[in-house]
Amino acid sequence: MKTDRNGIIPVCIFLIAMLLMSACGRGTSGSAGGGAKDSTLVIAMLGDADYLNPVIGSSVTSSNISGLIYPGLLQSEFDTTSGLLNFMSLEKKFRPSTGGRKPEAALAKTWKMAADHKSITYILRSDAFWDDGKPVVSGDFKFTYRLYGNPLIASPRQQYLAELVGADKHSVDFDRAIETPDDTTLVFRFYKPVPEHLALFHTSLTPLPAHLWKNVKPEDFRSSPLNQKPVGAGPYRLHEWTQQQSLVLASNRKSNLPKPGNIAFINWRIVPDYTVRLAQLQTNAVDIVENIKPEDFSSLQKANPGIEIKSVGLRVYDYVGWSNIDQAAYHKSGKILPHPLFGSAGVRRALTMAIDREAIIDGYLKQYGTICNTDISPSLKWAYNRSIVPHAFDQAAAAAILRKEGWLPGPDGILQKEGRKFSFVLYTNAGNARRNYASVIIQQNLKAIGIDCRLDVQESNVFFENLQNRRLDAWMAGWSIGLEIDPLDVWGSDLKKSTFNFTGYRNPRIDELCELAKEQLVQTDAKPYWLEYQEIIHRDQPVTFLYWIRETQGFSGRIEGEEINISGTFYNIDDWTLRPSSTIAP
Amino acid sequence: MLIYILKRLLLSVPLIFGVLTLTFFIIRLAPGDPAAFFIQPGISPNVAEQIREQYGLNDPLPVQYVKWLGNVLQGDFGRSFSRAQQPVFEVIAAALPITVTIAALTLAANFTFGIIIGIISAVRQNTFTDRFLTVTALFFYSMPEFWFALMMIIVFALKLQWFPASGLNEIGAESFGLPGFFIDRVWHLVLPVTVLSINGAAGIARYVRGSMLEVVRQDYIRTARAKGLPEKVVIFRHALRNALLPVITLMGSSLPFIFSGALFIEVIFAFPGMGRVTVEAIFARDYPLIIANTFISGTLIVLGNLVADVLYAVADPRIRL
Numbered sequence: 001m002k003t004d005r006n007g008i009i010p011v012c013i014f015l016i017a018m019l020l021m022s023a024c025g026r027g028t029s030g031s032a033g034g035g036a037k038d039s040t041l042v043i044a045m046l047g048d049a050d051y052l053n054p055v056i057g058s059s060v061t062s063s064n065i066s067g068l069i070y071p072g073l074l075q076s077e078f079d080t081t082s083g084l085l086n087f088m089s090l091e092k093k094f095r096p097s098t099g100g101r102k103p104e105a106a107l108a109k110t111w112k113m114a115a116d117h118k119s120i121t122y123i124l125r126s127d128a129f130w131d132d133g134k135p136v137v138s139g140d141f142k143f144t145y146r147l148y149g150n151p152l153i154a155s156p157r158q159q160y161l162a163e164l165v166g167a168d169k170h171s172v173d174f175d176r177a178i179e180t181p182d183d184t185t186l187v188f189r190f191y192k193p194v195p196e197h198l199a200l201f202h203t204s205l206t207p208l209p210a211h212l213w214k215n216v217k218p219e220d221f222r223s224s225p226l227n228q229k230p231v232g233a234g235p236y237r238l239h240e241w242t243q244q245q246s247l248v249l250a251s252n253r254k255s256n257l258p259k260p261g262n263i264a265f266i267n268w269r270i271v272p273d274y275t276v277r278l279a280q281l282q283t284n285a286v287d288i289v290e291n292i293k294p295e296d297f298s299s300l301q302k303a304n305p306g307i308e309i310k311s312v313g314l315r316v317y318d319y320v321g322w323s324n325i326d327q328a329a330y331h332k333s334g335k336i337l338p339h340p341l342f343g344s345a346g347v348r349r350a351l352t353m354a355i356d357r358e359a360i361i362d363g364y365l366k367q368y369g370t371i372c373n374t375d376i377s378p379s380l381k382w383a384y385n386r387s388i389v390p391h392a393f394d395q396a397a398a399a400a401i402l403r404k405e406g407w408l409p410g411p412d413g414i415l416q417k418e419g420r421k422f423s424f425v426l427y428t429n430a431g432n433a434r435r436n437y438a439s440v441i442i443q444q445n446l447k448a449i450g451i452d453c454r455l456d457v458q459e460s461n462v463f464f465e466n467l468q469n470r471r472l473d474a475w476m477a478g479w480s481i482g483l484e485i486d487p488l489d490v491w492g493s494d495l496k497k498s499t500f501n502f503t504g505y506r507n508p509r510i511d512e513l514c515e516l517a518k519e520q521l522v523q524t525d526a527k528p529y530w531l532e533y534q535e536i537i538h539r540d541q542p543v544t545f546l547y548w549i550r551e552t553q554g555f556s557g558r559i560e561g562e563e564i565n566i567s568g569t570f571y572n573i574d575d576w577t578l579r580p581s582s583t584i585a586p
Numbered sequence: 587m588l589i590y591i592l593k594r595l596l597l598s599v600p601l602i603f604g605v606l607t608l609t610f611f612i613i614r615l616a617p618g619d620p621a622a623f624f625i626q627p628g629i630s631p632n633v634a635e636q637i638r639e640q641y642g643l644n645d646p647l648p649v650q651y652v653k654w655l656g657n658v659l660q661g662d663f664g665r666s667f668s669r670a671q672q673p674v675f676e677v678i679a680a681a682l683p684i685t686v687t688i689a690a691l692t693l694a695a696n697f698t699f700g701i702i703i704g705i706i707s708a709v710r711q712n713t714f715t716d717r718f719l720t721v722t723a724l725f726f727y728s729m730p731e732f733w734f735a736l737m738m739i740i741v742f743a744l745k746l747q748w749f750p751a752s753g754l755n756e757i758g759a760e761s762f763g764l765p766g767f768f769i770d771r772v773w774h775l776v777l778p779v780t781v782l783s784i785n786g787a788a789g790i791a792r793y794v795r796g797s798m799l800e801v802v803r804q805d806y807i808r809t810a811r812a813k814g815l816p817e818k819v820v821i822f823r824h825a826l827r828n829a830l831l832p833v834i835t836l837m838g839s840s841l842p843f844i845f846s847g848a849l850f851i852e853v854i855f856a857f858p859g860m861g862r863v864t865v866e867a868i869f870a871r872d873y874p875l876i877i878a879n880t881f882i883s884g885t886l887i888v889l890g891n892l893v894a895d896v897l898y899a900v901a902d903p904r905i906r907l
Contacts, residue, residue, distance in 0.1 A: 047866075050670050058623065154636035156629045222640075223671040243669070243680065244858035245754070271752050271856045272866075275736055279744045279751045303744075461618030461871060468625065482628055489627040500627050 038580050039264035040248075041559070041573075044277045044286040048244050048270050052230040054206035055147045056222060058156045064570050065268065066206065068249060069232035071128060071136065071257045073108050073204040077101040078483060078567045083380035084523065085483055087200040090125055094200060101572070104258035105234075107136055107207075109184075111200070117193035117521055120203060122186040128257060130209045131231050138180035143210035146174050152218040160202045163190040195521045201484065235261040235574035244270055261574040262561075278554075281307060287556035290569060293433060294368055294552065306557030312564050313550035314379050317372045318435060318478040320355070320426070320442065320544040322348050325504030327470050336495075336504070340420055341473065346405050348541040352391045354398035355445045360438045361547050368552055372545035374537040375479065375487055379566055382524055383485060385534040391541075399449045407450075415450040423452035428476040429463040435476050438546060442476075467502050475502075478549075483567065485530060488514045491542065505542035587899065591892065598888045602881065606658070609880045610651060613873055620667045620871040641667055641873075654877075663881070664874035668867065674878040677863060682882065684754065684859035688778060688851070689844045695783035696790055696840065701833070703787065704794025708829075709821060711799060720795075723788035732850040735781045739854070742777060749777050752856035778855045782847050786840060793836060798829040831902055838894020842887050 049062040057066050075088045079098050087094040088101060089108035097103075108122045128136040145164075148155045149172045166173030168191045179187040188203045209231050216224045230238055234257055239250035247268045251261040269286060271277045278296060280286040282304045292300065297309055322342035329337045342348055361369040370378065371390045378384050402415060402422075410416035414423060426442065428435045439455050446453045453474075458466065466472050479490070492498030492514075493506040513533045517526035553569050555562060558579045565571040619625075620641060621634040638644050642653065657664060665671045703723065707716045726734075743751035750756070756770050801807065802825055810820045845861070852861035860879065867875035899905045 048669075050668075151632065151636050152640075154624075154633050154640060156624055156633050158633065159628070159630040162630075223665060227670060243672075244862070269753070270858075272862065273752070273854045273856065276739060276752045276854060276856060279739055282744060283747060283751070285750070459618075461622060461869070464622060464625075465617045465619060479627075486628070499625070499631060 038578055040267050041263045041265070041288075041576070041578060042267045042269055042286040043288045043570075044271045044280055045268050045290070046270075046272060046274075046277075049247060049268070051222070051227050052238060052241075053208070053227050055144065055153060055155050055157070055208065056227075061268065064568065065247065065249065066230070067234070068236040068261070068266075068570075068574065069230050069234050069238060070206045070208075071105070071107050071233040072206055073106065073122065073141070074111075074200060075101045075103055075106045076201075076204070076567070078565055080379075080566070082382045083377075083384070084382055085197065085201065087197070087204065089122075094197065102258040104256070107257070108186075113196045113199060117190075117195070117199070119187055119189045120196075120199045122188075122203075124184040124186060126184055128233060129254070130233050131237060131252065131254060132209070132212070134209065134211055135183070136207070136209075136233060137183040138186040139183070140207040140210045141186050142174065142178045142180050143214065144207045145178055145205065147208070147213075147218075147221070148205055149174070150218050153221050157205060160205055163192065163194045163198070163202060165189045165191050167191060193521065195523060197523045198484075233257050235259060236266065239265065246270065259574070262577050263573075266573070281554050281556070284556060287559055288569070289554045290551070292552050292554045294364060294366055295433075297552075300554065308555045308557060309552055310555055310562075310564050311368055311550040311552045312566055312569065313368075314370065314377045314548035315483075315566060316478055316480045316549045316551065317375065317377075318438065318476065318546045318549070319372070320351075320546065321467075321472070321475045321477060321503055322351065322543060323470070323473045323503055324348075324506070324542055327473065327504070330470070330495075330504065336506070339473070339504075341422060341424060344405055345540045346401050347407070348544065349391060349539075350398040350401035350405070350449075351446070351451075352541050352544040353394050353401070354449050354451070355442050355544060355546075356393045357390075357546055358393060360441050363441070364434055364437045365547060365549060368550040369547040370550075372548045374534045374545060375481060375490065376485060376530060376534055377481055377548060380483070380485065383527055383530040385531045387531075388534060388538050391538075395445070395449050402449065409450050413450055414452050421452065422450065423454075424474050425454045425456050426474045426476060427456050427458055427463060427466070427472050429460040430457045431460065434549075435478075439476055468499070470502055470504065472502075485517070485526075486514075487533075491537070503542050505540070507536060507540060510536060587896070591896065594892050594895075598885075598892070602884050602888060605884050606877055606881055607651075609877055610654060610873075611647070613871070613876055614647060614650070616871075618871045620873060622871070663878040666867075666872055666875045668870035668872040668875070674874050677875060678860070678878055678882055681858055681860045681863045684857055685845070685848050685852070685861060688775070688782065688848055688857070688859065689841070691775065691779045692782040692786065692844050692847075693837070693840070695779060696786035696844075697833070697837065699783065699787040700790025701794050701830070703791035705798060705821065705826065707791065707795040708798030708802065719791070723791050725788075726784045727788035727792070729785065731781060731785055731847050732854060734785070735778070735851060735854045738777050738781055750774050751777075752854075754857055778851045778857070782844065782851055785847070786843065790833065790836060790840075793833055794829060797832050798825060801825045801829040804828075827901075831898070834897045834901055835894050837897065838891045841890035842883075845883055845886070 045061055047059065047061065049057070049065050050059050051057040051062060052066055052069060054066045054070055057063060077086045077088070077097065079086050079095065081098060084095065086097060088097060088103040089106045089110050090103050092110040093103070107124055107128050109125045111120055111122045113120050124136070124138055126135070130136060145161065147153055148157055149161050161167055161172050164172045164177035166177060177189050179189070181187070188199070190199070212226060212231055216226065228241065233255060235252055235255050236249040237252040239248040241247045249266045251264050253260050271280060277286070277289045278292070278300060281289045282300060284304070292309065301307055301309070323339045324342060326337040326339050326343070329335050338344065357371055361371070373388050373390055376383055376385070406417045407415040407422055408417070410421065414421050416422070426439060428439055443453045443455055467475060467477065488511070489498055489500045491505055491510050492501055493508060493511050495501055495504060510533060513529045517529040520526040553564065559576055560579055561576045563572050620643065621637040624634040624637055642650060645653070663674045666674050666677055669677055703719055707719045710716045739751045742749045750773065754771060754774055755767065762770055807820060807825055810824045848859060849861035849865055852859040853865055860882065863875065864879045867879060
């Protein structure tokens with residue numbers, strides 16, 4: 001027994017010594033063995049990529065990574081001066097380029113839109129090759145478009161095929177819709193005239209190498225091992241993928257689309273916990289962390305002055321949704337009646353005026369937030385209505401409107417109308433610090449004018465299901481907008497078709513304006529319609545638009561040449577370089 | 587004893603099966619939709635419907651259950667919804683060894699430290715050492731693990747930078763060679779195992795102390811002392827053996843706690859283990875993966891309890907199974 005007890009102590013000492021030694025050892029090798037680190041960029045991400053396959057990949061991470069592995073028919077860039085999307089082939093540009101993207105990455109040499117806008121013909125380059133040496137041909141596109149359109153594969157991008165011949169009759173007629181007279185000619189045919197920018201956008205889906213995928217049955221498509229070994233032609237290729245841990249891309253030395261990536265390796269490391277991602281950025285264990293919360297900026301930069309916070313936007317906004325219609329009556333009989341509390345545009349305007357949106361921005365987002373008037377982003381400059389003056393924070397005016405609408409203070413101080421109290425529950429989803437912060441301010445603001453607003457936080461899945469089924473009267477959520485304006489899903493009057501019209505807002509003029517804007521064959525001709533659209537939405541306040549958010553990303557100081565853009569943080573990642581570690585202060 | 591073990595094993599089959607059936611219905615009745623991700627503007631509404639069709643979620647619930655039952659009886663738990671259609675057992679095969687490593691290390695650390703602290707407390711009852719150990723143990727015992735983990739990361743990974751904050755290995759650890767790789771792995775495991783075991787060890791220490799104090803008052807201990815045996819022999823040979831009996835049952839019942847503790851730890855430290863798989867599967871409403879995880883953890887817990895009962899009989903000859 002004696003030896004037993006005394007044996008434990010030396011063992012413990014030995015273990016501790018070994019661990020300390022290993023810790024010290026790692027410390028030195030970390031700085032001396034800078035070689036590997038100097039050639040690897042490490043990006044921390046919340047979750048793993050799902051499929052490295054452009055047909056079925058659905059997460060943002062997957063698209064970011066697929067975009068580096070697979071070649072694109074065209075290169076697209078976001079013109080920050082106008083807010084319009086530009087498309088480029090090797091020899092032709094849709095609009096004058098504002099720099100950033102390189103046309104050398106495009107597979108198309110040039111294109112021609114037919115005079116009747118019912119077909120577009122691409123001429124492909126003949127010097128593009130898949131990594132296995134086979135040329136990229138027009139047949140690859142036709143083959144892949146069939147996959148995009150196959151219901152068994154359920155591609156999240158199938159709406160890109162919505163204008164192709166046959167799509168109006170529920171199934172695309174691929175033999176007529178896509179023609180490949182030879183290996184370098186690719187023709188898309190539409191059932192109706194399509195504006196050129198939309199044709200370019202919708203026909204430039206990423207191809208797969210047909211020779212590798214042609215024997216995979218559609219029902220086996222998602223489980224095919226080829227998804228784990230993508231063969232592309234872009235600046236990077238997959239080097240190693242340890243699922244749920246890390247995904248390493250290596251510069252593709254053979255690539256001419258546009259060229260091999262500058263940084264030898266890019267490691268996308270999965271770190272699910274936010275605090276840990278921050279800690280890793282602070283200790284230089286990772287180089288990029290996306291979506292850093294504004295409250296963490298100062299401590300982050302104090303602890304590691306090398307870190308740069310970059311922001312992009314504006315694509316994301318938060319809003320308070322008010323059910324415009326009486327949901328209970330709608331579910332029961334399909335009848336559309338105004339909501340007893342929020343049915344009137346006047347009341348909704350008063351609610352917006354009663355909420356101190358500036359206070360939420362100053363308290364949480366600071367310079368990374370801007371007041372939001374409607375769902376057309378100020379970044380889409382060509383369509384944004386600058387003449388709209390935001391509803392100012394004015395509780396006296398809000399109270400006056402409510403009085404005019406018949407809402408008078410009851411004995412307990414809470415507003416009442418026809419025996420009904422102005423009292424409701426504001427729902428939001430769990431785990432969003434920004435919305436929690438905002439909801440408390442909103443509650444206080446509304447209390448000040450005699451409205452009883454209780455807060456309830458729901459698990460995200462539950463919250464979104466309730467929202468989709470139009471079961472909530474008031475809620476706080478957010479939208480991330482696309483770079484093409486298409487708001488009909490969110491405001492369309494046909495509530496069965498417009499599945500994202502959670503508020504039940506209906507205004508025939510909005511439907512009309514959206515249709516008119518879509519019909520314009522020149523995108524900028526739609527401007528007057530969008531200006532009017534914003535005036536109406538601002539007047540009707542179907543929801544209280546709170547603020548636009550600039551997304552904030554933390555970058556290690558050793559990254560050079562990065563240009564982040566509204567279309568993505570990793571917009572020109574193949575051009576980035578890493579400064580050797582010896583030149584960075586620890 | 588063999589017959590007893592066999593009987594218990596046979597009984598556990600319907601038990602686990604019942605658990606799986608319950609899980610099958612509960613997760614389907616819970617709000618949320620595995621195809622919810624595909625319901626967003628810009629994605630055709632057909633996609634969610636096609637995805638549901640692929641997953642077989644459009645069938646009536648009893649039909650889904652019969653189909654599922656048929657597959658499970660053939661040993662097929664299906665493919666994961668959220669992890670690129672990987673067979674669920676492949677997902678688990680990758681995750682289980684990590685969790686088992688953490689659990690085994692934690693269990694060992696739990697009992698080693700718990701027993702040592704418990705004995706010291708009991709032997710030095712009512713001294714400063716005892717009170718100090720008791721207060722410290724209670725302090726750690728009442729601390730939520732996830733918060734403790736974050737504090738450890740802030741102190742040891744962020745401020746002192748002694749240990750890494752996440753992952754199983756350093757980037758490029760493959761090039762360190764086998765001993766280097768191993769040391770790197772151990773170095774990454776220090777913080778999570780410490781967090782998980784401190785809490786458990788504190789609890790076990792309380793048990794050991796209590797049970798030691800009870801045993802020390804027994805007549806046979808007085809007899810042993812009266813015989814003139816050295817104190818060490820009295821404590822370790824006569825008292826400890828008897829005092830450890832209730833602790834052995836703890837071993838079986840602490841398995842579920844270690845597994846549930848691993849849920850937080852794996853998410854916080856970014857270990858791709860069972861805990862993280864389970865948490866992510868639940869949030870994604872990945873039905874096949876949730877059920878397979880329940881199957882694995884349920885089986886381990888039932889086995890853990892069985893082992894505890896058997897150990898009990900091994901340690902105490904008075905107990906006959």
